[in-house]
Amino acid sequence: MDLFDAEWEQQGKELFRDLIQFDSVNPPGNEAPVANYLAKRFAEAGITCQILEKSTGRCNLVARLSSESKRPPIALISHLDVVPADSEQWTYPPFSATERDGFIWGRGTLDTKQLTAMQAMAFLALKKYELNRDVIFVASADEEAGSHFGMEWLVKEMPDLQHSGLIISEGGGFPIVSNGRTYMLVAAGEKGVCQVTLRAEGDTGHASCPPLNQAIYHLAEALRRLTTHHFEEKYSQLTRHFLIETGLNPCEKQMDRSVLSSLMQYQLSDTLTINYLQVGDATNVIPKLTEAQIEFRLLPGTSRGEIEQLLNEKLVDLPVQWTITTFEEGYESDTDSEILRLFEENARLFGFQGDLLPFLALGRTDGRFLCAEGASIFGFSPVLLDDSYEEALKRVHNNDERISDQSFRFGLKVFVKSLLDLCVEK
Missing domain, CATH: 3.30.70.360 (Alpha-Beta Plaits)
Structure with a gap:
């Protein structure tokens, strides 16, 4: 099996569907079964994991691929819990990972078990190479209810998770179309x-x-x-870059009501x-x-x-x-970053026609707990226009959450290749 061939893609999709079929609704959480599943998959590849829990069943999985380099590490973070789902309101059972009409249906398909699967496949691929930095994998508990049993507690147990390197989290990767141009959002900060x-x-x-x-x-x-x-209004480096890339003008008296304009207003x-x-x-x-x-x-x-x-x-x-x-406090990351250039380059390589657009993400993610001085935190789980930003807003935390099969395969390839390009010793 070669990376990026049909068999490898299918393996990634099956791992993703397996994750969806674990009911890890929070409350109560019960992340233990899905954490143990990932630990078993990693163990089969020779990767040692730690499972830490503040309370019984509230499991956080941590693994590390070590290198000889003194470069700051990169951390891949996602969460294992999902919000509740009323099965009577769904077209297909929310933990069935049903494949219909070109989509994979299930709670967590966009928040964030798709990211967990992409990061896990990247981690498994990186295990086979000599690395130019340490790579840390964290799949945490309790993000949907404040992270008290998850990342908030975990960083106190493992202070080295807070570092000055690179952190890839949730919150971005969704395409958006405005004024004839297509962008792929990447979260580069949070309020x-x-x-x-x-x-x-x-x-x-x-x-x-x-x-x-x-x-x-x-x-x-x-x-x-x-x-x-x-x-x-305040204009940071991130906001100025957003305005330049989109051509939006906050001084215009009559702004359109597009999602992109709303994002601009949010960031000002x-x-x-x-x-x-x-x-x-x-x-x-x-x-x-x-x-x-x-x-x-x-x-x-x-x-x-x-x-x-x-x-x-x-x-x-x-x-x-x-x-x-x-x-x-909020945070903002420097967008002059090699990983962002690789994300954009590889998104285009695998068929996306547009530009990467850093923005200040809506909401709060677990990245905020790892925000050490000098760290760069980006939210990115790339998908195609079938799962645009507008569509994601309708589906996340809602009935009939789903992701297109092509989107997941695309995102899997973009994410894994970008991590290999960044982390494998040349």
């Missing part, structure tokens, strides 16, 4: 997250005779001031949403206490101090208390 609890206290009483000093009024005014705040400023409100539990009683939880999504570089300053300025004269409950 940070700051969650804040607001609490207001006032007088209570019967609703038929409401007091003037009401907690709900104070909270409402605090939320009004914060949600109407105008966040200034911090944002704020209200996640939760608690304003009493009886219809005829004015509540004494009210509470809201808000969430800032912060561009890389926005500091905790800036959020504290904003909260102080906006709420200084209101009887509202605020507490920052979580703060995680």
